[in-house]
Amino acid sequence: GITLGTGDAGGGGGPRIVAVEPELIPTLNAALRAGEPVPVGVSGVGADALGASSIGGLAFGVLSGPRVRSVLVPDEAIVAARRxxxxxxxxxAEHAGAAAYAALLSGAYRPEDxxxxxxxxxxxxxDPAGL
Incomplete structure (x- = not known):
């Protein structure tokens, strides 16, 4: 998925990663819930770039750490963020590239003070014609 890097509000513990994925392609989210990579359906506006039906073992190993959080956003929020x-x-921005911004605009991710x-x-x- 697309990642949104954040720093702690309190300054301790170092940066964390908020992985943002479309609701219709919850590759990392599903793997984190299952505790291992699992297959997911692939569809929606981000499918061309985020369309992995399963996360690889190496990526899962890196992204399943304690400083990683997963957030899902609907296609409508991604389209609005891109616009x-x-x-x-x-x-x-491509749709996949606007996913992290969509998490902020839609409130799916709310930064701490x-x-x-x-x-x-x-x-x-x-495709610039689509803007």
């Missing part, structure tokens, strides 16, 4: 990135900031947040946005899989 907002373009209309307000002139940032071209004083928490510093960095969002990774990618646009290389974008």
């Amino acid at each position: 907002t990135l373009w209309e307000r900031h002139r940032v071209v 004083g928490e510093r947040v960095a969002v990774v946005v990618c646009g290389s899989n974008t």
Whole structure:
């Protein structure tokens, strides 16, 4: 999934990762719930870039640590975030690249008071005609 890196509001414990995935492709989320990689269905606006039906063992090993949290966002929030990135900031993003921003805009992820947040946005899989 797309990751949203955050720093602790209190400064202790170092950065954590909030992995944001579409509700229709909960690859990491399902694996974390199951305690191991499991197959999931793949569909929706992020399927072309986030369409892994199962997370690999190496990635699961890295992302199943205590400083990782998984958040799911609906396709509608991803589409809205992509549009907002373009209309307000002139940032071209693919749907998958707008997922982390969608978590913030939709409230699926709410930073703690004083928490510093960095969002990774990618646009290389974008057709500019769709903006």
